[in-house]
Amino acid sequence: MAKLLLNLRHVPDDEADDVREMLDANGIAFYETKPGPWRISVGGIWISQDAAIVEAKRLMAEYQLARGARARAEYAAAVRDGTAETFWSQLREEPLRVLLTVVAIVLLLGLVALPVVLLRA
The missing domain is CATH 3.30.70 (Alpha-Beta Plaits)
Structure with missing residues (x-):
């Protein structure tokens, strides 16, 4: 087999x-x-x-x-x-992609933290 x-x-x-x-x-x-x-x-x-x-x-x-x-x-x-390749070299070469990635990460972290914030209120 x-x-x-x-x-x-x-x-x-x-x-x-x-x-x-x-x-x-x-x-x-x-x-x-x-x-x-x-x-x-x-x-x-x-x-x-x-x-x-x-x-x-x-x-x-x-x-x-x-x-x-x-x-x-x-x-x-x-x-x-x-x-x-470093973070800074990527930022220089593709600033829009890096910026959108950072924004997506922040939004996802906020979404994960949202239940904790809502439960404390």
């Missing part, structure tokens, strides 16, 4: 491509399901053979460790160079 190796919800295309290449390079048979038309069901990468699932999971764990280390190194380099 096939086993799900990777749920493709919120997975970047480059990561999915890397996983496909990794499985091909190691001779692990897999197939892929595409997301449904309304995105209710998401796609996935499935391992066809039960015997290969342990090896596929081991390879996936190694890949995720390496990808995480690479992402952390890229972020650290961006922080060192001063090119990392």
